[in-house]
Amino acid sequence: MNSDPKLERIAKGNALALCATGTWTASFAPVLERMVADAEKLAGGPQSIFIDVSEVAKLDTFGAWLIERLRRSLTQGAVEAQIAGLSANYSSLVDEVRRVRATPVVETSTITITGMLEQIGRAVAGVGGTVAGLIDMLGAVLAAGFRVLIHPRAFRLTSTVHHMEQVCWRAVPIIVLITFLIGCIIAQQGIFHFRRFGADIFVVDMLGVLVLREIGVLLVAIMVAGRSGSAYTAELGSMKMREEIDALRTMGFDPIEVLVLPRMLALVLALPILAFLGAMAALYGGGLVAWLYGGVDPEAFLLRLRDAISIDHFIVGIVKAPVMAAVIGIVACVEGLAVQGSAESLGQHTTASVVKGIFFVIVMDGVFAIFFASIGM
Amino acid sequence: MAGEIQNPIIRVRDITVQFGATRVLDGLNLDVKRGEILGFVGPSGAGKSVLTRTIIGLVPKVAGSIEVFGVDLDSSSTSQRRNVERRWGVLFQQGALFSSLTVRQNIQFPMREYLRVSQRLMDEITMAKLTMVGLKPEVAERFPSELSGGMIKRVALARALSLDPDLVFLDEPTSGLDPIGAGDFDELVRTLQRTLGLTVFMVTHDLDSLYTACDRIAVLGNGKIIAAGSIADMQASQHPWLRQYFHGKRARAVMS
Numbered sequence: 180m181n182s183d184p185k186l187e188r189i190a191k192g193n194a195l196a197l198c199a200t201g202t203w204t205a206s207f208a209p210v211l212e213r214m215v216a217d218a219e220k221l222a223g224g225p226q227s228i229f230i231d232v233s234e235v236a237k238l239d240t241f242g243a244w245l246i247e248r249l250r251r252s253l254t255q256g257a258v259e260a261q262i263a264g265l266s267a268n269y270s271s272l273v274d275e276v277r278r279v280r281a282t283p284v285v286e287t288s289t290i291t292i293t294g295m296l297e298q299i300g301r302a303v304a305g306v307g308g309t310v311a312g313l314i315d316m317l318g319a320v321l322a323a324g325f326r327v328l329i330h331p332r333a334f335r336l337t338s339t340v341h342h343m344e345q346v347c348w349r350a351v352p353i354i355v356l357i358t359f360l361i362g363c364i365i366a367q368q369g370i371f372h373f374r375r376f377g378a379d380i381f382v383v384d385m386l387g388v389l390v391l392r393e394i395g396v397l398l399v400a401i402m403v404a405g406r407s408g409s410a411y412t413a414e415l416g417s418m419k420m421r422e423e424i425d426a427l428r429t430m431g432f433d434p435i436e437v438l439v440l441p442r443m444l445a446l447v448l449a450l451p452i453l454a455f456l457g458a459m460a461a462l463y464g465g466g467l468v469a470w471l472y473g474g475v476d477p478e479a480f481l482l483r484l485r486d487a488i489s490i491d492h493f494i495v496g497i498v499k500a501p502v503m504a505a506v507i508g509i510v511a512c513v514e515g516l517a518v519q520g521s522a523e524s525l526g527q528h529t530t531a532s533v534v535k536g537i538f539f540v541i542v543m544d545g546v547f548a549i550f551f552a553s554i555g556m
Numbered sequence: 557m558a559g560e561i562q563n564p565i566i567r568v569r570d571i572t573v574q575f576g577a578t579r580v581l582d583g584l585n586l587d588v589k590r591g592e593i594l595g596f597v598g599p600s601g602a603g604k605s606v607l608t609r610t611i612i613g614l615v616p617k618v619a620g621s622i623e624v625f626g627v628d629l630d631s632s633s634t635s636q637r638r639n640v641e642r643r644w645g646v647l648f649q650q651g652a653l654f655s656s657l658t659v660r661q662n663i664q665f666p667m668r669e670y671l672r673v674s675q676r677l678m679d680e681i682t683m684a685k686l687t688m689v690g691l692k693p694e695v696a697e698r699f700p701s702e703l704s705g706g707m708i709k710r711v712a713l714a715r716a717l718s719l720d721p722d723l724v725f726l727d728e729p730t731s732g733l734d735p736i737g738a739g740d741f742d743e744l745v746r747t748l749q750r751t752l753g754l755t756v757f758m759v760t761h762d763l764d765s766l767y768t769a770c771d772r773i774a775v776l777g778n779g780k781i782i783a784a785g786s787i788a789d790m791q792a793s794q795h796p797w798l799r800q801y802f803h804g805k806r807a808r809a810v811m812s
Contacts, residue, residue: 248680280693420701
């Protein structure tokens with residue numbers, strides 16, 4: 180049934196007929212386009228031209244448009260090229276296509292040096308905007324927090340508990356596993372290198388200080404930023420996309436109070452708990468390796484640990500946790516609420532949420548290190 | 557191909573679809589004939605969308621067979637199935653436009669996959685399709701999030717039509733449109749059906765659509781087709797739901 184399309188030229192006295200035959204459909208589009216381009220060269224000739232489509236076996240939008248394209252380019256001034264032999268089936272399709280205006284020029288952006296410089300400039304200026312956005316959100320969350328303190332009935336306990344389960348309880352296995360393994364690795368590396376100086380036992384000092392002050396909380400914060408920060412951004416972002424946040428607003432609810440505050444609170448409560456569990460798991464892992472690999476038996480390990488660390492180390496570590504949680508939460512919520520209509524935008528903001536979250540966690544850790552050093556803790 | 561003309565374009569036999577313990581479709585039979593606009597109605601939650609999604613292969617069925625264009629979709633090879641998919645277009649209830657692509661890219665997406673067509677022709681055909689569905693060419697460079705609900709439906713229809721399919725599935729095409737917009741849309745479906753020789757499978761709730769656009773109506777209830785026929789047959793039916801649907805207050809308003 181499908182036959183190759185053809186466009187034959189038949190001279191009829193003073194006029195030239197272009198006889199289209201065969202199947203004029205999308206599957207033959209490349210052939211058709213070439214034929215039409217060839218025939219277009221006839222424009223400007225002396226004869227009047229008409230296009231005879233009576234022999235066309237099958238026509239679809241592609242074919243109809245190409246015939247229309249040919250007709251347009253053969254039409255000059257007042258002399259219009261005619262389409263002849265149109266069957267009733269296809270005449271409405273050709274009429275439909277005839278209404279189409281010429282294609283508007285598609286603007287394509289070209290990469291120029293000034294364009295690139297402009298982008299860099301905009302990105303730098305955007306940093307200020309990011310910081311302002313974070314401070315804005317911090318203010319909004321604190322204001323919502325105070326409102327809830329004054330009217331405790333506005334507090335969303337169920338939501339907070341739900342997010343606690345998601346962020347804290349369900350994160351316990353993976354956090355404990357990873358910090359346990361990190362504890363093992365620190366101890367193994369420590370023993371391996373300290374052994375050369377006969378200082379095996381100092382691995383306990385290193386492990387205790389490192390885990391309680393820095394690694395425990397930092398590692399857990401990074402994992403929470405990746406695990407829960409991204410989830411917050413994706414949740415809020417898809418709610419934004421589906422106008423759920425606008426719906427809340429029109430019902431007289433404050434999205435910050437309903438959505439952001441419970442999530443922030445859950446995260447601020449969860450991170451110290453997770454950091455504590457993580458530190459314990461890392462110490463346990465380190466102790467296990469010290470015993471099995473380094474020959475430091477558990478009693479000696481515990482004695483040494485008691486001497487090496489004080490409660491200060493633990494406090495220094497755990498105090499950082501809620502602050503880091505707040506930073507992660509604010510970054511995640513700001514990014515979530517900044518999502519625009521498309522799936523691509525959701526992806527970009529979720530990536531930004533994790534990257535910025537981890538960046539700010541490390542910056543905060545540095546600030547804390549300077550602070551604790553200067554107060555002598 | 558000759559047999560296809562006599563045989564129905566869609567032939568559904570003894571379809572059963574189950575979600576957990578609930579049986580949504582229970583031994584359902586349905587034929588859709590070439591060149592007709594079939595309106596598919598039924599109470600909310602009766603499984604209209606489920607049937608549509610089952611036919612296009614998005615929902616697995618427990619039993620039964622589906623033939624589209626004379627090809628049994630269960631026993632067909634991948635290339636046969638591809639061929640069938642190339643010949644149908646689907647308009648989803650929410651439009652389902654790709655949100656990170658512009659309108660132009662959305663409409664050209666199936667063309668790029670299935671056809672070897674120059675960019676110039678694709679652009680021109682895109683404009684033709686936009687004109688056909690009643691949109692201005694300026695819309696082409698917008699993203700779906702910048703369109704109104706009615707425009708999204710129209711662009712989605714243009715995308716469904718981009719390969720010049722023989723069969724289109726429309727899932728509630730007029731829901732969420734204002735009555736004038738909905739009327740235009742019905743008109744549009746009718747015009748396109750005439751110009752392109754389409755077969756249309758339309759799930760709808762809109763009585764106006766049933767009266768103005770559809771050649772035949774099938775009614776779904778209790779997981780089966782409880783009635784199928786012309787609008788006059790529906791009005792004559794004694795089935796309680798049909799009586800309520802076609803003789804209720806709104807139906808009288810539409811008919812008068």
